[in-house]
Amino acid sequence: MCRKRARLATVLAPAVLALASLCANGAALAADAQQRAEVRRLDPLARAAFWGSEFQANAADAEAAAGLAQALRGLGRNDEAAEVATKALVVHPDDAVLLLELARAHVARGQGFYAIEPARKAASLSPRDWRPLTLLAVAYEQAQRDEEAEAAHRQALAQAPNEATPLTNYAMHLAAKGDLAGAEAQLRRAVALPSGGIQARQNLALVVGLQGRLPEAEKLARADLPPEQVANNLAYLRAALGQGGGRTWESLKAGGG
Incomplete structure (x- = not known):
């Protein structure tokens, strides 16, 4: 079986089958370009298994390191993602x-x-x-x-x-400064773009709700989220508006795309 670095050995058991297909005679086989292209469509766990094997086979493989870091981040393992990228940058500064x-x-x-x-x-x-x-x-x-x-x-x-991510991130910057109307204007531009997605729409729901327009915020939230999460988000908004307790709205900036 392939030997893996200790920090990468915590990939969960369902990934074993993905790893096994890349191991033979005690050594990892480097995947071809087509395999690498196809793996990008897999879930983060499977991608972490794939790129972990590739990175183990060749620690100087920049593509494998970047793919592994991205997959680990998708699993919420951000410290490990930073560690992998840092190690790879020693070779590829x-x-x-x-x-x-x-x-x-x-x-x-x-x-x-x-x-x-x-x-x-x-x-x-x-x-x-x-x-x-x-x-x-x-x-x-x-x-x-x-x-x-x-x-x-x-x-x-x-x-x-004409990219949604910079607009969304700037909008949340404005919202954090208290400019909710300015944030809403930027987010409405973002959601109208082809690249606009769930983050832009849900951040728009948040900003609309913080202005007291809860029915509109609820309608926006229900377009993407299951009922229980909508209920939690509305409870958070009511708490923010002084209308009762609630849990935190899971609003995320989109990062660098």
Whole structure:
């Protein structure tokens, strides 16, 4: 059976079959390009198993490291994702994809300060890519560097005015500052775009609800969420409006895309 690094050995049992197909004669077999393309459609657990095997076979494989970091992040294992990306960057210090994955992992674990440098470097390596800029903006927010966050948000918007992610992230920046009307305007632009998705719609529901328009917020929430989660979110809004207790709305910024 393939030997795996201790930190990667915690992949759950259902992934064993996926790993087994990549092991032979005691060594991992590198997957071909078609297999790698197909694995991107799998769930995070299966992707973690696949890319973990590939990374074990070749720790210098930047694509495998980035895929593994992304999959681990999808499983909520953000510390491990950051560790994998950090190790791979020793070999590939100028790999923009790995730098983005490291920054995303730090942001996902609430440590935006440590995401600033890799996001900055990724932005300098890919000056036409909006993703490092919007990720950098969120990292600045977490580090409580509001002026720099505002500037990075505006740079990302200038770079990609028709992408939902920068609009959504900027909207939540405005909401955090108390500008709910401004946030709503940005989110309505975001949800109207082809790239607009559940995060933009649910953040719009949150912002609408925080302005006291609960029936409209409920309608927006029900478009994507099961009834029990809608009930929890509405309870949170009522609590925020002083109308009763509730649990926290699970609203997430979209990160770097």
